[in-house]
Amino acid sequence: MVLLNVVRIVGMVVWAPRMPPEWSANFLHDSLGLLLLAAILIVQMEASLWKYVREKRRHRAGQIERGTPSTPTGPPCYPVSGAGS
Numbered sequence: 001m002v003l004l005n006v007v008r009i010v011g012m013v014v015w016a017p018r019m020p021p022e023w024s025a026n027f028l029h030d031s032l033g034l035l036l037l038a039a040i041l042i043v044q045m046e047a048s049l050w051k052y053v054r055e056k057r058r059h060r061a062g063q064i065e066r067g068t069p070s071t072p073t074g075p076p077c078y079p080v081s082g083a084g085s
Contacts, residue, residue, distance in 0.1 A: 004035050004038060004039060005035060008031045008032070008035055011031070012024065012027055012028065012031070015027070
């Protein structure tokens with residue numbers, strides 16, 4: 001959130017000399033709304049990712065406890081030299 005706010009202020013400083021004086025108040029108000037929407041979106045994406053990772057870990061832990069891991073645990077599929085001779 002702090003980084004987004006810094007970008008917003010830097011943008012205002014860069015564009016302010018080319019704009020009329022009334023522009024700055026509107027820019028700050030409008031950009032704050034966009035900043036808040038972006039922050040909400042970022043937090044929602046982070047929470048969704050965290051939930052996905054947590055459920056994936058819980059699912060794998062459940063498979064291991066039941067003895068049915070999703071990764072193969074048997075002998076290798078390729079012939080091993082020296083086996084059976």
